[in-house]
Amino acid sequence: MTHYFDTLIIGSGLAGLRAAGEAVKKGSVAVLTKLYPTRSHSGAAQGGIGAALGNEEPDSPEWHFYDTVKGGDFLGDQDAIEVMCEDAIRTIVELEHLGVPFSRTPEGKIAQRRFGGHTRDFGAAPVRRACYSADRTGHAILYALYEQCGHERVDFFPEFQALDIVMDGNRCLGALAVNIRTGEIHAFNAKATLVASGGYGRVFKTTSNAIASTGDCLGIAFNKGVPLEDMEFFQFHPTGLYGLGILITEGARGEGGMLINGKGERFMERYAPTIKDLAPRDMISRAIMTEIREGRGIGGRDYVHLDITGVDKKILNERLPEISAFCKIYMGIDPSEKPIPVLPTAHYAMGGIPTDIDGRVSRDETGEVVKGLYAAGECACVSAHGANRLGCNSLLDTVVFGRRAGMAMGEFIGSVGKSEIKRDAVDAVKENIEAVINSKGKEKAGEVRAEFQKLMMDKCSVFRNEKDLTTLIQELSSFKERLKDISIKDKGSAFNTELLEVIELGHLIALGEVIAASALQRKESRGAHAREDYPKRDDENWLKHTFAFKTDRGVEFKYKPVVVTRFKPEDRKY
Numbered sequence: 001m002t003h004y005f006d007t008l009i010i011g012s013g014l015a016g017l018r019a020a021g022e023a024v025k026k027g028s029v030a031v032l033t034k035l036y037p038t039r040s041h042s043g044a045a046q047g048g049i050g051a052a053l054g055n056e057e058p059d060s061p062e063w064h065f066y067d068t069v070k071g072g073d074f075l076g077d078q079d080a081i082e083v084m085c086e087d088a089i090r091t092i093v094e095l096e097h098l099g100v101p102f103s104r105t106p107e108g109k110i111a112q113r114r115f116g117g118h119t120r121d122f123g124a125a126p127v128r129r130a131c132y133s134a135d136r137t138g139h140a141i142l143y144a145l146y147e148q149c150g151h152e153r154v155d156f157f158p159e160f161q162a163l164d165i166v167m168d169g170n171r172c173l174g175a176l177a178v179n180i181r182t183g184e185i186h187a188f189n190a191k192a193t194l195v196a197s198g199g200y201g202r203v204f205k206t207t208s209n210a211i212a213s214t215g216d217c218l219g220i221a222f223n224k225g226v227p228l229e230d231m232e233f234f235q236f237h238p239t240g241l242y243g244l245g246i247l248i249t250e251g252a253r254g255e256g257g258m259l260i261n262g263k264g265e266r267f268m269e270r271y272a273p274t275i276k277d278l279a280p281r282d283m284i285s286r287a288i289m290t291e292i293r294e295g296r297g298i299g300g301r302d303y304v305h306l307d308i309t310g311v312d313k314k315i316l317n318e319r320l321p322e323i324s325a326f327c328k329i330y331m332g333i334d335p336s337e338k339p340i341p342v343l344p345t346a347h348y349a350m351g352g353i354p355t356d357i358d359g360r361v362s363r364d365e366t367g368e369v370v371k372g373l374y375a376a377g378e379c380a381c382v383s384a385h386g387a388n389r390l391g392c393n394s395l396l397d398t399v400v401f402g403r404r405a406g407m408a409m410g411e412f413i414g415s416v417g418k419s420e421i422k423r424d425a426v427d428a429v430k431e432n433i434e435a436v437i438n439s440k441g442k443e444k445a446g447e448v449r450a451e452f453q454k455l456m457m458d459k460c461s462v463f464r465n466e467k468d469l470t471t472l473i474q475e476l477s478s479f480k481e482r483l484k485d486i487s488i489k490d491k492g493s494a495f496n497t498e499l500l501e502v503i504e505l506g507h508l509i510a511l512g513e514v515i516a517a518s519a520l521q522r523k524e525s526r527g528a529h530a531r532e533d534y535p536k537r538d539d540e541n542w543l544k545h546t547f548a549f550k551t552d553r554g555v556e557f558k559y560k561p562v563v564v565t566r567f568k569p570e571d572r573k574y
């Protein structure tokens, strides 16, 4: 089946929905999503969305700007960060008007709490900057934006999985997707296409990310010659439930929770004397792993405790009900009475498809644009987060840059004619599907995936070194071979999730290879990228973004300077 729209949006998380609400003012919009729209991972966001409203204590967008630059270890592009922090207050007011039920202060203002790395007076002390809706902030915003799209003329295609983006030279023509319910391939012609397909935490064994966070569209874009930026920077959130990776929001520490080691010490006092448990995530994850390596895990084991027993029960019930329930359901622990066992969990991709501040995708390190192709949200890298994202800045990023991309596409569609996807693009996708269905190989997708994810976790997580990364890259090439040898039992067309899992695994393995290669070439430690063999940040040689390209010779790199406007790199002490 063939469709024609002005704008096509792949993904219905906050970035996709916010862009849709904007683009629909200028023309027809289709939103493709492999999940039902409100099941997007954005709905799992717990802790909050950052904006210097100053409702609870003095704050300013300038402090927010500084904290974001420093939190990102000075790799973030400061033009993008300034846009995000300056636009934050307007964004929250807009969301409030759209009906997001934010938690309130006693006098009725939007309530705010502390979060990692958010400070007043350029690092003097923690500040209350996170606007929240209990610990279901993402859910509240997702539903409000979805309802808004419902009032407009946005056409939703739920349970449609994008399989390819179609290019004609340097122009994007739209995308091809499978209707998961029927197996039918649909061609979506569009003047402008936005990739808003979210993160790819499923590259790692232990992750807070949803099953669907497999980075399909990054893999597709990379195959089409689009570079991927800063892929070595993957954030590990310090507090995943031990053994499961399910997230316990930083809001728990914002409300007074503390991290405790096997000796009963509040160890963050040693690593970040000023803001302690509210240091940025990269620092806390390294501190936890160091405590464990040096034998100070709980009972000498590989976890530490998050202790929120000192937080008032009323606050737990009102502001952290969801995570309290998670602890009871998954760990059998009442967190008001016992500490929670935690370990870092793969959480957020700082790297992704390179864009400018209006969502336009760059085809190279000089910023030349791919005509008609846009990206926003976690899959994109406008570099508002640099080498390490601060909590609450991702939800902000999705709505600020989603909106900007929506506006830019609205303008762009007036300047181009209709696109027409050719038959052979559709045939190529069908052939790939046939090849998986007809494969007689011996491998099982689930087994290959589990081994791959464990390998990435063992060799490329919180700490990295040349030896492990070199072995990892060698081993990953065998996974590419194993991928071709996977066969599936389901040969049908309706809801063939077994087939789709094989396709997703292909993208995961390709992204794992880019992450590993990017991590190997960056010979310094910065933000979430901690090299044991190069423990220092090296601004002289590495104050630049990595651009990874797919070539016949494998992954190759080019570099782009960091945009430094207001804050020069300095020592990162907390």
Ligand SMILES: Cc1cc2nc3c(=O)[nH]c(=O)nc-3n(C[C@H](O)[C@H](O)[C@H](O)COP(=O)(O)OP(=O)(O)OC[C@H]3O[C@@H](n4cnc5c(N)ncnc54)[C@H](O)[C@@H]3O)c2cc1C
Binding pocket: 010, 011, 012, 013, 014, 015, 016, 032, 033, 034, 035, 036, 037, 039, 040, 041, 042, 043, 044, 045, 046, 047, 048, 049, 050, 137, 138, 160, 161, 162, 163, 196, 197, 198, 199, 208, 209, 210, 212, 213, 215, 216, 217, 247, 249, 347, 348, 376, 377, 378, 379, 391, 392, 393, 394, 395, 396, 398
């Ligand atoms: C547990 C958890 C808690 C978090 N808490 C916070 C928080 O408190 N504050 C904060 O700022 N950030 C938080 N984050 C991060 C933040 O939620 C995400 O980075 C952000 O919501 C991503 O939004 P998105 O719109 O880019 O993508 P997502 O919300 O992930 O949506 C991706 C969309 O793409 C679609 N899709 C993907 N692949 C395809 C395909 N091949 N074809 C069609 N559709 C496709 C999916 O169906 C989905 O609709 C949290 C993340 C997690 C995992």
